[in-house]
Amino acid sequence: MLINSSQSKNSSESFRNKAALVSALASAVILILKIVAYKMTGSAAVLSDALESIVNVVAAMVALFVIRFASQPADAEHPYGHGKAEYFSAAFEGGLIFFAALMIIGESIKALIYQEPTQKLDIGLIIIGAASLLNLLLGLYLKHVGKTHNSEALSASGAHVLSDAYTSLGIMIGLGLVMLTKISWLDPLIAILVGAHLAYSGFKIVIESWGGLLDEVDSRALENLAQSFEKCRKLGIIDIHHLKVIRSGSFHHVDAHIVVPEYWDVLTAHNEVHDFESDVVKNYFVGGEIAFHMDPCKRSFCEVCDIENCPIRKLPFKALRSFNVKSLTKGPVATNQGAYEN
Numbered sequence: 001m002l003i004n005s006s007q008s009k010n011s012s013e014s015f016r017n018k019a020a021l022v023s024a025l026a027s028a029v030i031l032i033l034k035i036v037a038y039k040m041t042g043s044a045a046v047l048s049d050a051l052e053s054i055v056n057v058v059a060a061m062v063a064l065f066v067i068r069f070a071s072q073p074a075d076a077e078h079p080y081g082h083g084k085a086e087y088f089s090a091a092f093e094g095g096l097i098f099f100a101a102l103m104i105i106g107e108s109i110k111a112l113i114y115q116e117p118t119q120k121l122d123i124g125l126i127i128i129g130a131a132s133l134l135n136l137l138l139g140l141y142l143k144h145v146g147k148t149h150n151s152e153a154l155s156a157s158g159a160h161v162l163s164d165a166y167t168s169l170g171i172m173i174g175l176g177l178v179m180l181t182k183i184s185w186l187d188p189l190i191a192i193l194v195g196a197h198l199a200y201s202g203f204k205i206v207i208e209s210w211g212g213l214l215d216e217v218d219s220r221a222l223e224n225l226a227q228s229f230e231k232c233r234k235l236g237i238i239d240i241h242h243l244k245v246i247r248s249g250s251f252h253h254v255d256a257h258i259v260v261p262e263y264w265d266v267l268t269a270h271n272e273v274h275d276f277e278s279d280v281v282k283n284y285f286v287g288g289e290i291a292f293h294m295d296p297c298k299r300s301f302c303e304v305c306d307i308e309n310c311p312i313r314k315l316p317f318k319a320l321r322s323f324n325v326k327s328l329t330k331g332p333v334a335t336n337q338g339a340y341e342n
Helices: 006-041 044-070 085-114 121-148 152-181 186-213 219-231 266-283 325-330
Strands: 239-248 251-260 287-296
Touching: 006 044, 006 121, 006 152, 044 085, 044 121, 044 152, 044 186, 085 152, 085 186, 121 152, 152 186, 219 239, 219 266, 219 325, 239 325, 251 266, 266 287
Parallel strands: 251 287
Antiparallel strands: 239 251
């Protein structure tokens, strides 16, 4: 059962592709500004900022390709689609950031030892300030599109670009201190701190991407499914448990067991579950599919089944079993009376 219409899916793909292109172009402009600032100032801190922007440009170009590749529909060779490519993009970007951080720290240590003089720091501050503002706007834009249209690659790029904007702000403060105090070794020291911060950011992005590749539990997806199941609940949908979600970029594969009355015939069970799926998928937040394994109630769910004229009921109805993350993922727990508790 496909989740969301093809029109909505195409619209999301268009937004993601557009954002990736904007990211590539903006990152190139920001890199040029920082190179100009370094050439004018000779500052190790500004050089570290420029090195990070090189990573931004490379990562943006990779993301542009990967997002287009990930948006391709499923085919015979890739029956679950191409969405997981976005996690590779995010992991690649995190690795580039970590590598750039090591380069920055190495260059900054050399600058700290040899202490090359800086110049025209006031002009450098203006240029870095302009680049920082562009980075801030770009980062917020990428984070928004990544979250709204469920792109891991754009979310990772947005987080990185925002981190770049914050480090640029730190470099501006550092350059201001150098101008005020005339202490030249502050410049490479600030660059080393920037490098350490970037190393942490890169490592964090890699770990988060690794979680996506290994299908780590996504609490947001589970919460959204629980809300959708509860909202679309209908007569005869007695219980859902053993829920699992496999993420493939902006396409999710949902597996679960669903309990239906045991006296339903195959056609009735199929039609009722299909209708329930159709309602659920309209309320889910990304594209995907649901595969339900149907289980008969075996008369042990009587106390949580609200079918009034059930021909096989053994115990009176008490209350519906709520669809929450715990009940959906852990499965039912039998009570002494034979019913099931949340």
